[in-house]
Amino acid sequence: MTFLNPTLFTLSLLLAGLTAQSQTGSPAEPVRYVGGETVDPTVHEGRLRYAIGTESRQTVRVNRTHPELADDHGWTYNHAPNLCYWNNTFYQQYLSNPVDEHIAPGQTLITTSKDGRQWSKPTVVFPPYVPPAGVTIPDSSNGYMMHQRMGFYVAPNGRLLVLAFYGHAEDPFKEGGIGRVVREAYKDGSYGPIYFIRYTSHKTINGVQWNERNTSYPFYKKSPDAGFIEACDALLADKLMTFQWWDEDRGLDGFYGVKEEAREALSYYHRKDGNVVALWKWSHSGLSSDNGQTFSKPVKVPSFVMAGGKQWGQRTDDGRYAICYNPTEYNEHRFPLVVVSGDDGILYDNMLIVQGEVPPRRFFGRWKDFGPCYVRGIEEGNGNPPGHDLWLSYSMNKEDIWVSRIPTPIRYSVKGPVADNFDGLTLNAAVTDWNIYAPKWAPVTVVNSPNGTGKCLELSDKDPYDYARAIRVFEEGSRVQTRLKVRPGQQNTGTLEIDLTDRYGNRPVRIRFDEKGAIVATDGSQEKVLQPYRAGQWYELTISANARLNGSYDLRIDGKTVLEKAALAEAVKSVERLSIRTGPYRNLPNRKTPNEDPEPPLPGADEPVTPAVFYVDDVRVNAIN
Structure with missing residues (x-):
């Protein structure tokens, strides 16, 4: 995935029929926030209006002393959730550590829901990494943790793959990380065996190269299930989807094709003209005209003010576009969570509250930033729940896990009188x-x-x-x-x-x-x-x-x-x-x-x-x- 020179990329867009003279919408400025609303940092809600009808529900409430009331583990660092919709079911994946960020052991869990309101007790899908018997890695004293920017893939053959990355603690981006694991989610609620789908191409600090001989799970090609292998092959061939892996892997083998420094926590969507808009942390963005095979060089978009939290962009069911993020440069105080919307995937307006609550952080932990953190939605191709809603997933204080449902079209005002007696609503529903x-x-x-x-x-x-x-x-x-x-x-x-x-x-x-x-x-x-x-x-x-x-x-x-x-x-x-x-x-x-x-x-x-x-x-x- 090569980053092209912005000038050459602009020419390619011109050949595609776009207006290269316009800076906004080009590689020089892929997106722009044109609204006048800004956040007052002194209050949780930021003095913003609400996206009307947004429903926010906690899916996991951690409990250290009564783990049976939460996840059966009592771990209090929970973060980086991902979301998909498959088999008429919401799947929410998140990673978990006992107390602190980036401190082993780490594991990945999944909770599911039929309606987005009632959620199951989380199930461990990727346990803490245990080396195979007889294998000693000299530089593994800090252990291994889970870290992933992407959690799900609905394959063309209908299979649902669940993925995660075993990284080297305390730095999952450092050489020594093992690689990405995969298993299949079955329709009966169970999960298939764990395999590696890709080993990192970096060697460990002591020169060890990861492979089947020194890792705890086999390579996916050893699976006896041809449909599972077909699903994995399709994922590996999808350069746009797998570009989300670059953060942890930063491969040296040409798998990503990156020739310049990329950015962290990729989110992407297709514009109506077919071009792909890439969004990264710290307000960065880029464009692709070939479905993710190449991207323009990432640029910092000054009108989108944010820190190290993720931003999420997608096309919504009403044919418009939305970007969700924390509009603040305070990296340790990530609130509120907002949404801006637009018609063309380029210009965005009307900054509105998605989540304006910041409950007390009950348990201290390293790097547990305050507020709704690391927002993600449902990726293109990973399902579309009934209705016309935008679904989001995030952690609160890097402790509890939440979802929010935003009705579309996104709006902030009401006309005429209100008369609500609730009689026409469905029990336990919206x-x-x-x-x-x-x-x-x-x-x-x-x-x-x-x-x-x-x-x-x-x-x-x-x-x-x-x-x-x-x-x-x-x-x-x-x-x-x-x-x-x-x-x-x-x-x-x-x-x-x-x-x-x-x-x-x-x-x-x-x-x-x-x-x-x-x-x-x-x-x-x-x-x-x-x-x-x-x-x-x-x-x-x-x-x-x-x-x-x-x-x-x-x-x-x-x-x-x-x-x-x-x-x-x-x-x-x-x-x-x-x-x-x-x-x-x-x-x-x-x-x-x-x-x-x-x-x-x-x-x-x-x-x-x-x-x-x-x-x-x-x-x-x-x-x-």
Whole structure:
């Protein structure tokens, strides 16, 4: 895979019918972000708008002291997930170490799901590397770890291959890494034998060359399954797909054809004109006009601000394009996760939140950066789930594993009134037009109403350090009336916080069902206890907010006025979101929080707290004339 001179490459694009005079879209600048939105680094959400309807769910919550509740291992460094959809099933692969990044032992696990919401307990697919009996490698004192930029390949013959790389700890890019392993995923949920599909062409520091004689798994050609060998051969022939391997291998044998330094963590997509756009870490991009056989020299794209996290680009089901990344140069503080979108795969606009939450990191570990890290989607050819959604996979704090589903077309605004009673939704399925944040121990679910009539939204929470959250974007306005019904399942534990926010995340209206059985609201800088509440009873809240002049709001509970012309907690010009969560507002860690200072695990991190359940129904939002 040769990197061509940018000038020659531009000429080749001209022959293909493109306009070489235009810098943007050429090798000089393959992509550009043209939007005016930028991130405020002082808050988790970055003061951005949300990609409406995004559903984010935790697939793996680590647990050191009760590993049976997580992955049966209790390892607390989990990172670099990959995603595919095959056999009507989501497959999510991730690598895992006991505590720290790049410290052996390391293994790779897979969790699966039929709907993207309920996920299986992870299964080890590539265990920690154990050398064969009698083989001693002099420079292997640090051991071997897993490291992979690519995890899945759906072959032309329909076989699903799972792949990973056994790298030399502590540097998986260093000579001494063993090579890439492969096994097949079967439709019954089991996996075939492990083989090497490619040995690194680098020798170890002591001159050892890896081969079948000194490694623990046979070469894939020894498989008795002709279909498996055919699938592996097809993958090896796919130069675009295998270029993702370059990071760990950096082959000396011409397999990649790289004549100049490439970049890390390749993501790619095809433009409508057939050209391939390559995206790498640190804002780098390149172009290919021959389906990945050659690429233009990588260039740094200044309009895409990012650090060492991955960026992910793809064509979406609505025929448009999206790029997802952390828009910050703070490498140890990777938040928020955003999406920008465009029509042609060249120009991108409208920076929107995919994941604006940063829960506390429960376990310290080396290089465990804060926030949603290393985003990846489903590669071209690796399946397309039902619906018209963009699916993403990432780690949180390099600790827990998450997925996000973004409906397309991607949008940020709503027109007209809101009237959600949830009755038309499917139980345990998507919550249309709501942004959902659902940890394993704090899920958000469509359920049958506890009073036996219709359906409603349930927010439950037994997580000591995280919360469930549901956000409804409505039409932006300076005078808005919001009505909703809330039914607490208890009155002596847990909280439910209800905020009206503006487009930047400022919270002028704040109401709370507290853990002592009281409904509390802010009046300017003061909190006022309004009335007690009882478990199992519905309460109808009507909030009439006026952001004009000095700003105020009225609050009625079950038709009775309990606050009149209460001062806003923050001055805003308008409001556009209803936010409901089972915990207090948070903005830690922030950019000043030390990332590499060792600290003990958070107390009680592995123990669920007394569950709290709240039901929400009949949400209505209207402009006030």
